Amino acid sequence: MEITIKDLFRKQEKLENKSVSIMGWVRNNRDQKSFGFIDLNDGSCFETLQIVYERDFLENYKEVSKFRVGSSIEVIGKVVLTPKAKQPFEVKATKITLIGDSLEDYPIQPKRHSREFLRENAHLRMRTNLFNATFRVRSVVSHAIHKFFQDRNFIYVHAPIITTSDAEGAGEMFQVTTLDLEEKIDYSKDFFTKKANLSVSGQLQAEAYALAFRNVYTFAPTFRAENSNTKIHASEFWMIEPEIAFADLQDNMDLAEDMLKYIITDVFDRCPSEINFFDRFVEKGLKQKLQKVLNSKFKVVTHKEAINILIENKNKFEVTPVQGKDLATEHEKFLTKYFDGPVFVIDWPKDIKAFYMRMNDDGETVAGMDLLVPKAGELIGGSQREERLDVLEQRIKDFNIEDEDLWWYKDLRKYGGCKHAGFGLGLERMVMYVTGVDNIRDVLPFPRTPKNCEF
Ligand code: 4AD
Numbered sequence: 001m002e003i004t005i006k007d008l009f010r011k012q013e014k015l016e017n018k019s020v021s022i023m024g025w026v027r028n029n030r031d032q033k034s035f036g037f038i039d040l041n042d043g044s045c046f047e048t049l050q051i052v053y054e055r056d057f058l059e060n061y062k063e064v065s066k067f068r069v070g071s072s073i074e075v076i077g078k079v080v081l082t083p084k085a086k087q088p089f090e091v092k093a094t095k096i097t098l099i100g101d102s103l104e105d106y107p108i109q110p111k112r113h114s115r116e117f118l119r120e121n122a123h124l125r126m127r128t129n130l131f132n133a134t135f136r137v138r139s140v141v142s143h144a145i146h147k148f149f150q151d152r153n154f155i156y157v158h159a160p161i162i163t164t165s166d167a168e169g170a171g172e173m174f175q176v177t178t179l180d181l182e183e184k185i186d187y188s189k190d191f192f193t194k195k196a197n198l199s200v201s202g203q204l205q206a207e208a209y210a211l212a213f214r215n216v217y218t219f220a221p222t223f224r225a226e227n228s229n230t231k232i233h234a235s236e237f238w239m240i241e242p243e244i245a246f247a248d249l250q251d252n253m254d255l256a257e258d259m260l261k262y263i264i265t266d267v268f269d270r271c272p273s274e275i276n277f278f279d280r281f282v283e284k285g286l287k288q289k290l291q292k293v294l295n296s297k298f299k300v301v302t303h304k305e306a307i308n309i310l311i312e313n314k315n316k317f318e319v320t321p322v323q324g325k326d327l328a329t330e331h332e333k334f335l336t337k338y339f340d341g342p343v344f345v346i347d348w349p350k351d352i353k354a355f356y357m358r359m360n361d362d363g364e365t366v367a368g369m370d371l372l373v374p375k376a377g378e379l380i381g382g383s384q385r386e387e388r389l390d391v392l393e394q395r396i397k398d399f400n401i402e403d404e405d406l407w408w409y410k411d412l413r414k415y416g417g418c419k420h421a422g423f424g425l426g427l428e429r430m431v432m433y434v435t436g437v438d439n440i441r442d443v444l445p446f447p448r449t450p451k452n453c454e455f
Pocket residue numbers: 167168200201202203224226232233234235237239241242378379380381382383422423424425426427428429440
C-alpha cells in the first residue's frame with residue numbers, strides 16, 4: 001500500500017506489522033555495518049520517518065548503505081511500533097529502490113548551515129527543517145486568512161497588478177513599459193499610452209469594491225522599489241487588504257485583532273510540530289508569547305501619547321523622539337516592550353501619513369493605525385478613509401499629488417460614499433511573527449530585495 005508519512009503518523013496503530021510503500025528524499029543515511037538507518041522526508045509533513053534496513057534482509061544492502069543525502073527513493077517495508085524509542089514507530093525495509101541519485105556535491109548536508117548560505121541555495125533550502133517548517137506555516141497562514149474572511153462573508157477581490165495610480169503616494173514604484181529605454185520617453189507612445197507601474201497596494205481599487213459589496217479583501221503580491229536594506233523590507237511581498245464599509249477606525253482595529261488571533265489559533269491547531277520546532281530552535285518562548293497574545297486585548301495608544309512615553313525615556317534612543325515626527329525602529333521596539341505585546345498606534349500627524357486617511361476633528365491628525373509587534377515591527381498599517389470629497393481634494397493638493405488618475409477614486413465620494421476603513425497586513429511579517437524567523441528573506445520562497453533578484 002502506497003502511503004504518505006503524514007498518513008503513517010495518523011494511522012500508525014492500525015498499520016502495525018502491515019507492509020507499506022513510501023516515496024521520499026533521504027535526509028540522512030547512517031550505515032552501522034549490519035544494519036542502517038535512513039531518515040526519510042516525503043514533504044507530506046514536517047516529521048521524517050525512520051527507515052531501518054538490515055544486511056540479512058536486504059539484497060542490495062551495500063548499495064543502499066551508500067545512498068547519498070538528497071536522493072529520492074522508494075521504500076517498501078513493515079510498520080513497527082517502537083514505544084520506547086524517540087520516534088513512535090519505524091519502517092523495517094524489505095525493499096529499497098533508488099529513484100533519483102543526488103550527486104556528491106549536494107549542498108544541503110545534515111549539519112548546521114548559515115542562513116546566508118541557505119539563501120544562496122533558495123532552490124534547495126526548503127529541504128532543511130527550518131525552511132520546511134517556515135514554508136509550511138506560510139501556507140497555513142495564507143489559508144487561515146482566506147478562511148477568516150470567507151467565513152465572515154467578505155468578497156475576495158483581485159486588484160490589478162499593473163496600475164497607473166500610486167496608492168501610497170510615496171513614489172516607490174517599479175515602472176512597467178515596453179518603450180525602448182535608450183530613447184527619450186514619450187508615454188503617449190507607451191503600451192498603455194500612459195505611465196504605468198506595478199501596484200504598491202490594492203487598497204484604492206478595494207475601496208471601490210467595498211462600496212458595492214460592503215466587506216472585501218485582497219490578497220496579492222505587492223511591489224515596492226524602496227531602497228531599504230532591512231530585515232523587514234522586501235521589494236516583492238504579499239499583502240492582505242480588507243476594506244469595510246459603514247465602518248470606522250475602531251471597527252477596523254477590532255477586525256485586525258480578530259484576524260490575528262484567528263491566524264495564530266489556526267497555526268497552533270495545524271502546525272504543532274512546526275511551532276514546537278520554532279519554540280526550541282528559533283525563538284525561545286515563542287509559544288508563550290503567542291499564547292499571551294491570544295489571551296490579551298491589544299493595547300491602543302495615540303501617536304501623541306506614544307511620543308510622550310518615548311520622550312520620558314529619551315536617553316535610551318539614538319534617534320530623539322519628537323512630537324509630529326515618525327517613529328524610528330528603536331522607538332517601535334521600545335513601545336512593544338513597554339506595552340508587553342501588540343500595540344495599535346492611532347491618530348497620526350497628518351503630514352506623515354497617506355493622503356487617503358481621514359482627517360480628525362482636530363485638523364492636525366488623521367484616523368490612521370499601525371499595529372506594532374516585536375521583531376516584525378509594523379505588522380499592519382491602516383486607516384479610516386477620507387469620505388468627504390472636499391477634504392480629500394484638499395489633502396491631494398497639500399501633498400502635491402497628480403490627481404488626473406484619481407478621478408474614479410473621487411467618484412466614490414460622489415456616488416453613495418460612506419464612512420469606510422481598511423488595513424494592510426504584510427504576509428511575510430505575519431509569518432515572521434508566528435515563527436520567530438527574524439529576516440524577511442527567510443520567509444519568502446525566492447526573496448527580491450535591492451540588488452537581489454536571483455532565481
Ligand atoms: O503601511 P502600508 O504601506 O499600507 C498600505 O499599503 C495601505 N494601502 C494598507 C491599507 O490600508 N489597505 O503597508 C501595509 C503593510 C505594512 O504594515 C507591512 O506589514 C507590509 O504591508 N509592508 C511590507 N512588507 C514587506 N516589505 C515591505 N517593503 C513592506 N511595506 C509594507
